[in-house]
Amino acid sequence: WMNVTIASEGGMGIGDEKRQAPPEPHITECISRDQATFQCWWSPGNFHNLSSPGALRLFYINSLASEWKECPKYVHPNRECFFDNNHTSIWIPYCMQLRGQNNVTYYNEEDCFRVENIVRPDPPVSLNWTLLNISPSGLNYDVMVNWEAPPSADVKTGWMRIEYEIQYRAGNTTKWDALEMQRQTQQTIFGLHVGKEYEVHIRCRMRSFVRFGEFSDPIFIQVISSKGSTFPLTLVLVFGITGVLILVMLIVSSQQRRLMMILLPPVPAPKIKGIDPELLKKGKLDDLNFSSTGGGLGGPPTYATDFYQDELWVEFIEVDAEDAGTGEKEDNQGSDTQRLLDVPQPISHHMNIGFSNAVSFPDSDSGRASCYDPDVPDQDTLMATLLPGQPEDGEVKTSPAPERLLIRTQTAGPQTWFNTDFYAQVSNVMPTGGVVLSPGQQLRIQESTSGTEEEPQQGKEHKGSEDSEEEKEKEEQFQLLVVDPEGGRQAAESNTPQMFAPPSSPIPGEGYQTILPQPAETEPAATAEDGQSPYILPDSPQSQVFARVADYTVVQELNSQHSLLLNPPPRQSPPACRPQHPLKALPSMPVGYITPDLLGSLSP
């Protein structure tokens, strides 16, 4: 306190700046605690010979006095002069002076003040705290701090108007937090942390003055958490919620496909198994991604196939690329058209009539085996392959089989795509049931309504009789469903039964060219036997309607290089009972369209 200055209106230094202790005796400080009395302390400075009590005397003067008066009461041990009530007047300036022996005066002009300006109240007393509440989490709490005005300050009469300042800090920090000046004798401290120890102290000053009194003795506040489960509870909640979220995410990601199906049903698009529809759109047949995987192709189709397993309306055109190796031989054999037209091409083709594995026939006829009977002659197999509505198994039944297939086609929901040709015109249907491709302009759509109608009556049994077969074949109106999976049915239904008259009756249709079966049917048959192309030459006597070879070729299969093979090599293996890939088992299936005569000549 020796260096503390008093900021009066000019007394004891200006403001609160610390004044350098002058070497001569000087007044160090004057303080009033209650605005009714005050004390002044002095120091001898460097004049140690004046440090003895009584060597220096303090004189004062004020506007009421006409001369300097001596200190009314000395407290020599403290070098203090105490001015009591009688000698204290407020609102009048006082000036202090030190005098030594021989009337040596040590006077500083700045040691003048008014008493109201040197008031520093005593610290408040009876500081205590009470717990207000604890937060629901049990981590924070609020505290109400109470105190009383210093007894020396006469607040009751209104002589002194005091405001208080609370400061607190956490036990281990050094910086105090100050709250707002408070005029009441209580204050709430918010947001203390459980478990921490807090230190609180308080000081006060006169209202609208600047000098604070001393700080009170600190009190300590601490609240210990009674329940130890708050911490784990929070952790449990956090982890629980996180776990649930992760679980939900996993479920969503694992069932993503199903969710996508539910939320965003796919737009049906041309479904050619193994072929990217995008490439089709671009017309780049060469880039079609054919692969030899399981009758299907790599990439999306497998996905799509699995996806649409239950979708009846989804049809896939399967391109069988199993015999890709053998098919390579055929690549160099002329043009596709040539191949189409040239019957005697020693090709052992196999019918690549695919149908979507995903296509599930609502086959109520349990009599249909999933696989074809191995004994079924190729003829039937051929027919089976020729005709849409192939059963899932690869084997071709006897002649009734086509009928059955036909029936299936009509009765079954899904529509199979005759993948032997993307765009093929059937010009004629042979009495035996063979479909004839033709380059002509007319569409011959075979219909098998009669045949199909007959079939149910016959119970869809194997008809081993040739006659019945021929009859049916003659009368059968093979209905070639050569439309999109969606439109197939409509096409099938829309197409009024157009009886395929004897080959020479052109039927307008979808622009398919048909090829009449040719008299050289035996040739194709023979060739078919040898595995040659069953294409029917257009130059048959009945082909007056047909002028030219069809421009459309049938894509039979894919080779290993993912090229489209129009004349696939003949099958080597006997038709196996494989529901997924029925056509692969077809040995030396003729390509495309064979007359019934050819069928007969075919042998497994």
Added chain:
Amino acid sequence: MMHGTIRSVSCVWVVWVCLFFCSSVTMVGAAPICANAQGGCHVLSLANLFDRVIQHSARTHGISNNLHTEFEQYFMPSKNHIGRVSRNCHTSSILTPNGKDNAQRMAREELTEVILKLLVAWRDPLWHFHQSMAHHHDFNNFSSNKALEMSNMVHELHKGVEKVAEKMQVLGIISNTVSSLVSPEALLASDSSEWRPMRDYDLLYCFRRDSNKVQNYLKILKCRIIPEHGC
């Protein structure tokens, strides 16, 4: 149609709000002191009146303190404190109690009169002070505004204390000897030319003291008459 409804509703609401606030303001501002609580005038309690004037005086003192400190910073006055000691403020002629005991011993009427005298004595000097500050471009606008505010506050404080005195007289707390007229001493003090040559700094020095006196006296008076609230 929707807009019309909204507009009418908002108009009504605005009018209602205005009425509410206006009534409150009028009640607060021009609250007449009624002899008895009737006739539709809003009767303020004496304690309430006292609180208001004490608050007002505290604020006045605060402003004077600030201005004085500013002057001290910018216009390092001479350290002639002795001279200052001897110099009198123009209100020195008004007898004021200089100590707690003296103030407590003084009668209520006397105390009230002293307060009124002080306030009257400072009305004109402060007004002139503000004028001189406004013309001197040495001071910034902030100080000039403070001076004006100080002048206005003293004026209002005077009116407030007058009302308090009236109320006390009505309630019989003090006798009717307190004259609302300006005392001759105060008139003398304000009319004397003593304050004119007083420099601004000295004026602030004096006013700072006197505003503290007023604040103190009012508080003593209040705690003596109504000790219940806030003493």
